[in-house]
Amino acid sequence: MPLERIQKLEEARAWQGKIPIENQYTAGIAGEKFLRTLQDKGMLLAARCPEDEIVYLPAPLYCERCFRPLQEEKELAPRGELLTFTILHRDLDGQSLAEPQVLGFIKIAGSDGGLLHYLGEIKAEEIKIGMAMQAVLLPKEERQGSILDIRYFRPIPNQTRDKGSA
Ligand SMILES: [Zn+2]
Numbered sequence: 367m368p369l370e371r372i373q374k375l376e377e378a379r380a381w382q383g384k385i386p387i388e389n390q391y392t393a394g395i396a397g398e399k400f401l402r403t404l405q406d407k408g409m410l411l412a413a414r415c416p417e418d419e420i421v422y423l424p425a426p427l428y429c430e431r432c433f434r435p436l437q438e439e440k441e442l443a444p445r446g447e448l449l450t451f452t453i454l455h456r457d458l459d460g461q462s463l464a465e466p467q468v469l470g471f472i473k474i475a476g477s478d479g480g481l482l483h484y485l486g487e488i489k490a491e492e493i494k495i496g497m498a499m500q501a502v503l504l505p506k507e508e509r510q511g512s513i514l515d516i517r518y519f520r521p522i523p524n525q526t527r528d529k530g531s532a
Contacts, residue, residue: 408506446472449495
């Protein structure tokens with residue numbers, strides 16, 4: 367919840383979409399680079415620690431295990447496997463939503479991390495853990511360097527699992 371009164375419309379951008387899912391991605395230099403890569407290329411920036419062989423996504427500056435700077439970056443296609451999901455019937459203020467919203471955590475193929483985001487183009491009762499999902503992006507000219515440049519993740523047709531390239 368924003369504590370300050372919003373003075374300009376641009377400042378409200380981060381709060382579009384009822385839930386503040388941008389928070390965890392916008393902080394700091396690494397987050398900025400992640401969002402710029404999404405905006406410019408439609409790709410997700412990951413970083414690999416050669417010592418621990420962990421591929422972080424979104425890419426942080428340092429490995430959480432050995433604290434080495436992470437310089438080995440990878441750009442990954444925005445697709446992966448649905449690990450879990452939840453259906454929201456109320457917004458953060460407790461108001462009933464006109465339509466329930468589905469949020470899912472997608473493990474991005476080729477990484478050890480993933481993204482929490484909306485799921486779309488699927489009925490709630492048809493969602494299954496392990497489904498292969500891909501991001502639906504805004505057209506490039508409409509992207510704003512926000513995690514909401516991804517509109518939502520949708521199932522990849524005729525496929526139940528995405529093993530990725532690893
Ligand atoms: Zn490490």
